[in-house]
Amino acid sequence: MSNRCESCMVRDRALCAALAPAELAALSVMATRRTVAAGEALFRAGDEPLLCATLQSGVMKLSATTAGGEEAIVGLLFPGDFIGRPFTTGAAGQDVVALTEVQLCSFPRARFEAALAEHPRLEALLLGRTLAELDRTREWLLRMGRASAGARVAGFLEDMVRRLGVLGCTAGTTVELPLSRGEMAALLGLTIETVSRQMTRLQGLGAIALRGGRQLMITAPALLAAEAGR
Amino acid sequence: MSNRCESCMVRDRALCAALAPAELAALSVMATRRTVAAGEALFRAGDEPLLCATLQSGVMKLSATTAGGEEAIVGLLFPGDFIGRPFTTGAAGQDVVALTEVQLCSFPRARFEAALAEHPRLEALLLGRTLAELDRTREWLLRMGRASAGARVAGFLEDMVRRLGVLGCTAGTTVELPLSRGEMAALLGLTIETVSRQMTRLQGLGAIALRGGRQLMITAPALLAAEAGR
DNA sequence: GCGGCAACTTGACCGGAATCAAAGCAAGTG
DNA sequence: CACTTGCTTTGATTCCGGTCAAGTTGCCGC
Numbered sequence: 096m097s098n099r100c101e102s103c104m105v106r107d108r109a110l111c112a113a114l115a116p117a118e119l120a121a122l123s124v125m126a127t128r129r130t131v132a133a134g135e136a137l138f139r140a141g142d143e144p145l146l147c148a149t150l151q152s153g154v155m156k157l158s159a160t161t162a163g164g165e166e167a168i169v170g171l172l173f174p175g176d177f178i179g180r181p182f183t184t185g186a187a188g189q190d191v192v193a194l195t196e197v198q199l200c201s202f203p204r205a206r207f208e209a210a211l212a213e214h215p216r217l218e219a220l221l222l223g224r225t226l227a228e229l230d231r232t233r234e235w236l237l238r239m240g241r242a243s244a245g246a247r248v249a250g251f252l253e254d255m256v257r258r259l260g261v262l263g264c265t266a267g268t269t270v271e272l273p274l275s276r277g278e279m280a281a282l283l284g285l286t287i288e289t290v291s292r293q294m295t296r297l298q299g300l301g302a303i304a305l306r307g308g309r310q311l312m313i314t315a316p317a318l319l320a321a322e323a324g325r
Numbered sequence: 326m327s328n329r330c331e332s333c334m335v336r337d338r339a340l341c342a343a344l345a346p347a348e349l350a351a352l353s354v355m356a357t358r359r360t361v362a363a364g365e366a367l368f369r370a371g372d373e374p375l376l377c378a379t380l381q382s383g384v385m386k387l388s389a390t391t392a393g394g395e396e397a398i399v400g401l402l403f404p405g406d407f408i409g410r411p412f413t414t415g416a417a418g419q420d421v422v423a424l425t426e427v428q429l430c431s432f433p434r435a436r437f438e439a440a441l442a443e444h445p446r447l448e449a450l451l452l453g454r455t456l457a458e459l460d461r462t463r464e465w466l467l468r469m470g471r472a473s474a475g476a477r478v479a480g481f482l483e484d485m486v487r488r489l490g491v492l493g494c495t496a497g498t499t500v501e502l503p504l505s506r507g508e509m510a511a512l513l514g515l516t517i518e519t520v521s522r523q524m525t526r527l528q529g530l531g532a533i534a535l536r537g538g539r540q541l542m543i544t545a546p547a548l549l550a551a552e553a554g555r
Numbered sequence: 556g557c558g559g560c561a562a563c564t565t566g567a568c569c570g571g572a573a574t575c576a577a578a579g580c581a582a583g584t585g
Numbered sequence: 586c587a588c589t590t591g592c593t594t595t596g597a598t599t600c601c602g603g604t605c606a607a608g609t610t611g612c613c614g615c
Binding site for chain 4: 243244285286288289292307308
């Protein structure tokens with residue numbers, strides 16, 4: 096079992112990264128690998144999420160439905176991120192949906208909670224991670240509150256490249272966007288049309304190059320950063 | 326020491342609410358009561374916060390400074406809320422500032438971390454609380470992304486009355502707003518002028534009554550809820 | 556190759572919130 | 586009391602992004 100973890104592709108980034116071999120073994124025995132196809136939901140808002148997981152590959156979205164009925168995306172999950180709400184009962188507030196095909200390393204919630212109780216170090220790590228996520232969400236809140244449409248889109252693209260690209264946001268980096276224009280709009284609090292216009296504007300400025308809607312290349316990182324307002 | 330906790334005004338709401346007497350005693354010995362005057366900061370962005378605390382009375386804000394130089398408020402803290410970032414080193418991203426005079430029950434961070442390690446139950450409670458806070462922040466993100474100025478202001482007033490008023494948001498409830506118009510604007514991602522206009526509009530509709538800028542009375546909760554878009 | 560459908564792009568127009576500018580108003584000071 | 590100071594309200598104007606309405610592109614099965 097343990098060697099399964101050692102070959103894990105998010106071995107260095109995930110919650111389990113800092114665990115001692117013994118702790119890793121304890122987790123490993125209750126882990127199940129699982130694949131979710133693009134577009135499929137892992138949880139739905141209103142369900143009680145009965146498992147916890149680490150995202151191993153792919154990208155997921157956290158999406159809620161507004162009073163008006165449109166989708167709003169309140170967060171994205173990348174490889175290494177933790178999914179689930181230990182010690183929290185009741186219905187989830189958002190859907191957790193795969194944007195690409197994803198692979199998960201999942202644990203029954205009750206057993207994961209028991210493991211947390213038994214390994215305070217694991218719990219401390221998860222707490223630290225959750226606090227970091229809270230900070231990131233608040234930073235996002237900052238951007239959503241005040242930034243212009245152009246800054247939102249540019250900032251989103253920067254984030255995306257930083258998290259998906261191997262080298263970070265440098266000239267020449269190319270990534271495949273895991274979100275449609277509609278999903279970008281739902282994430283950024285804009286309309287599809289505005290997102291599209293801003294993308295073509297950034298392309299016109301020479302900051303990015305697009306091929307076929309989802310293939311994105313960064314041509315001028317500094318320009319993109321300036322557009323993002325930083 | 327223990328009896329000091331038992332007379333605590335947030336005994337039923339704070340993190341320590343669910344602790345056993347022994348655990349409570351362990352925390353109690355390292356606790357310091359502290360008062361912060363309105364307008365004073367507990368932490369500043371860039372400092373490393375070296376203490377953890379429970380807010381006992383008053384209201385605080387979490388505020389960051391945008392690239393443009395204006396203040397942006399990313400969260401509010403009410404009695405019973407936890408302050409601090411155990412297991413997270415490095416500079417804080419936001420200022421933590423008292424809006425009213427506040428009373429805190431504070432712990433040196435290192436000792437609080439030790440207590441968490443020793444009492445997994447306490448740690449589990451804090452984790453649950455942090456996850457809940459994350460959910461609340463995401464909900465706020467939802468509102469900030471899409472809602473109109475009127476809906477933001479109405480929703481804010483509802484939240485405020487619900488958390489400050491004794492009975493929740495019912496007709497006749499009166500509260501003193503702990504934020505200036507400028508702070509409301511910084512929280513809601515609007516300008517002072519727009520906040521002011523929306524307040525007078527809500528008053529014109531008969532949803533609220535204002536006296537002297539900060540005294541707020543709810544006259545029609547249902548109308549206010551409708552304006553908030555829910 | 557060709558249709559057909561969904562996603563994306565582009566354009567014209569409109570409305571809500573920002574911006575700019577001036578008053579009100581309350582509290583403190585000499 | 587006159588005067589300052591800071592906060593709030595109100596008004597006039599501007600502009601960004603939403604809305605409505607066509608196109609255009611790309612991709613699938615056939």
